[in-house]
Amino acid sequence: MVDKITVGYTHLSGCTGCTVALADNYGGLLTLLDRYVDLKYMPTLADVRHIQKVDVSFVEGSVCINDKLAVQEIKETREKSAVVVALGGCACYGNITRFSRGGQQNQPQHEAYLPIGDIIKVDVYIPGCAPSPQMIRNVAVMAYLLLKGTKEQKDLATKYLTPLMMAAQRGTTACFCDLMTEVINQGLCMGCGSCASACPVRAITHEYGKPQGERDLCIKCGACYNQCPRSWFSFEVVENYEAINEAIMAALQ
Amino acid sequence: MGTELGKYKLCVSARSTNKKLLKHSQDGGIVTHLLAFALDEGIIDGAIVAATKEFAKANPSKIMRDNSNFDFPEPWRPIPAIVTTKADLLAAAGTKYNLSPNVSMIKEATRSFGLDKVGIVGTPCQMQAVRKGQLYPIGLRDVGASIALAVGIFCMENFPYQSILQLVEDHAAMKMESVKKMEIGKGKFWVYGKRGQVVQLPLKVTHKYEQPGCHVCLDYVANLADISTGSVGSPDGWSTVFVRSKIGDSVWAKAIAAGAFETQPIEKVKPGLELVTKLANEKITKNKATLEERKTFGVGKALRNPYI
Numbered sequence: 001m002v003d004k005i006t007v008g009y010t011h012l013s014g015c016t017g018c019t020v021a022l023a024d025n026y027g028g029l030l031t032l033l034d035r036y037v038d039l040k041y042m043p044t045l046a047d048v049r050h051i052q053k054v055d056v057s058f059v060e061g062s063v064c065i066n067d068k069l070a071v072q073e074i075k076e077t078r079e080k081s082a083v084v085v086a087l088g089g090c091a092c093y094g095n096i097t098r099f100s101r102g103g104q105q106n107q108p109q110h111e112a113y114l115p116i117g118d119i120i121k122v123d124v125y126i127p128g129c130a131p132s133p134q135m136i137r138n139v140a141v142m143a144y145l146l147l148k149g150t151k152e153q154k155d156l157a158t159k160y161l162t163p164l165m166m167a168a169q170r171g172t173t174a175c176f177c178d179l180m181t182e183v184i185n186q187g188l189c190m191g192c193g194s195c196a197s198a199c200p201v202r203a204i205t206h207e208y209g210k211p212q213g214e215r216d217l218c219i220k221c222g223a224c225y226n227q228c229p230r231s232w233f234s235f236e237v238v239e240n241y242e243a244i245n246e247a248i249m250a251a252l253q
Numbered sequence: 254m255g256t257e258l259g260k261y262k263l264c265v266s267a268r269s270t271n272k273k274l275l276k277h278s279q280d281g282g283i284v285t286h287l288l289a290f291a292l293d294e295g296i297i298d299g300a301i302v303a304a305t306k307e308f309a310k311a312n313p314s315k316i317m318r319d320n321s322n323f324d325f326p327e328p329w330r331p332i333p334a335i336v337t338t339k340a341d342l343l344a345a346a347g348t349k350y351n352l353s354p355n356v357s358m359i360k361e362a363t364r365s366f367g368l369d370k371v372g373i374v375g376t377p378c379q380m381q382a383v384r385k386g387q388l389y390p391i392g393l394r395d396v397g398a399s400i401a402l403a404v405g406i407f408c409m410e411n412f413p414y415q416s417i418l419q420l421v422e423d424h425a426a427m428k429m430e431s432v433k434k435m436e437i438g439k440g441k442f443w444v445y446g447k448r449g450q451v452v453q454l455p456l457k458v459t460h461k462y463e464q465p466g467c468h469v470c471l472d473y474v475a476n477l478a479d480i481s482t483g484s485v486g487s488p489d490g491w492s493t494v495f496v497r498s499k500i501g502d503s504v505w506a507k508a509i510a511a512g513a514f515e516t517q518p519i520e521k522v523k524p525g526l527e528l529v530t531k532l533a534n535e536k537i538t539k540n541k542a543t544l545e546e547r548k549t550f551g552v553g554k555a556l557r558n559p560y561i
Contacts, residue, residue, distance in 0.1 A: 134390045134397055134398075138389070191352035194386065197396075208415065209352025209353065210352070234560070238384045
């Protein structure tokens with residue numbers, strides 16, 4: 001128990017898809033909870049529902065700024081956590097909640113939603129709608145290694161998490177348009193197809209090898225942008241893909 | 254530099270032992286025979302390859318139909334397809350020299366096409382995409398562990414379809430549909446016609462048509478593939494093969510044991526690794542310079558560097 005990291009899970013305006021993705025690690029989740037993670041609070045999977053002091057907080061969903069409780073919870077999450085991880089498209093970029101303009105029952109006045117990075121400082125992003133179970137698993141293992149590992153493991157975890165920390169610093173919008181402005185317009189796209197495969201709503205096809213976004217379908221989750229090898233790419237990490245994959249699998253054996 | 258060829262466990266010059274296959278293949282038939290072998294052995298149950306118009310027309314269920322290919326693509330425009338048989342592989346063999354976004358199928362292969370063990374062929378940048386996708390599977394749920402074999406091809410640069418159109422029809426004065434094979438080798442871009450005519454263009458002509466995204470690429474020999482291959486370094490009709498990962502090692506050993514390939518030590522062939530190393534360094538040096546230029550591209554404004 002001593003060696004575990006303490007983790008909390010704050011659930012704001014999100015659909016619980018990120019929670020399901022976490023749970024979809026099946027046995028891997030149980031191993032995580034057995035060995036590495038002391039889950040201090042989580043509305044869905046734990047009995048404790050109030051925010052506690054923890055090492056790492058995962059936040060699902062965006063913040064409705066018309067909802068006092070949501071605003072208070074995200075602030076309290078920041079104050080009580082050493083590391084805040086925005087989990088999923090809504091927490092990172094607003095995602096589908098960007099399209100909200102209120103009027104829904106039973107709180108029609110709840111109309112303004114912001115990604116958590118517009119309210120608090122966020123340390124790490126896990127984009128995706130929903131983020132894949134394996135992505136959540138990888139970050140959870142790396143967070144553990146960062147806080148409790150040997151020096152080498154800390155170095156590895158730092159390298160692995162750096163791009164996700166940079167994503168958090170970069171800002172609170174990412175959608176297909178970012179592929180246009182930050183990749184294609186910058187002369188960096190080479191037509192690999194990653195964006196189309198990452199898109200959860202099949203909004204991206206390829207015209208003559210280059211991404212074509214159906215912008216009316218785009219839900220602004222940021223998966224395409226972050227999956228793109230020309231948005232960010234760390235040779236130090238990816239060149240060691242075999243060893244890192246093996247280390248993660250070994251940690252979960 | 255020392256790292257220009259990436260990590261590898263083994264490097265040989267090789268060619269397929271299947272003579273019929275060699276008639277369809279670009280060089281030594283490595284990609285086609287390796288995938289055929291992996292299919293036969295159940296190492297993969299399908300592969301994502303760059304297929305052609307003819308293939309797409311005959312096999313509409315093996316591609317993803319969307320607005321970009323609804324009328325079926327033009328001759329020599331590649332289209333990513335899922336192949337599950339040797340016949341499919343032969344129909345898709347050969348290099349197309351323009352963009353085929355094969356990674357766009359990597360999730361769909363495990364969904365609509367129901368593959369558990371996916372093979373993929375791609376350029377060095379596409380291998381980077383695959384590995385980034387395994388380590389950071391942001392939108393690739395359950396895909397990473399399904400990638401059973403990633404075969405990389407050497408790549409100096411790639412072309413948009415319209416560039417190939419311009420090179421073939423304007424510079425080489427040939428019709429796209431009459432082209433039998435295209436090839437870059439011996440410092441020239443070669444276009445072979447179906448009636449036997451051959452046109453060669455100096456690479457100087459082709460350079461301006463390259464896609465810009467290739468000019469920041471720092472990988473020539475698909476360092477992140479399980480097995481990577483290309484003609485450079487080996488005699489005509491043979492290919493240079495790097496076996497890189499544990500998966501690659503295991504598949505290659507099985508393929509050799511089954512007699513799929515004949516090999517020669519790379520040290521014994523001409524021009525050998527020396528040329529591969531030289532070209533790799535040329536590419537990396539040139540593109541590192543491009544990355545440097547991008548830092549001071551504007552007045553007090555840089556172009557973005559994708560590498561962390």
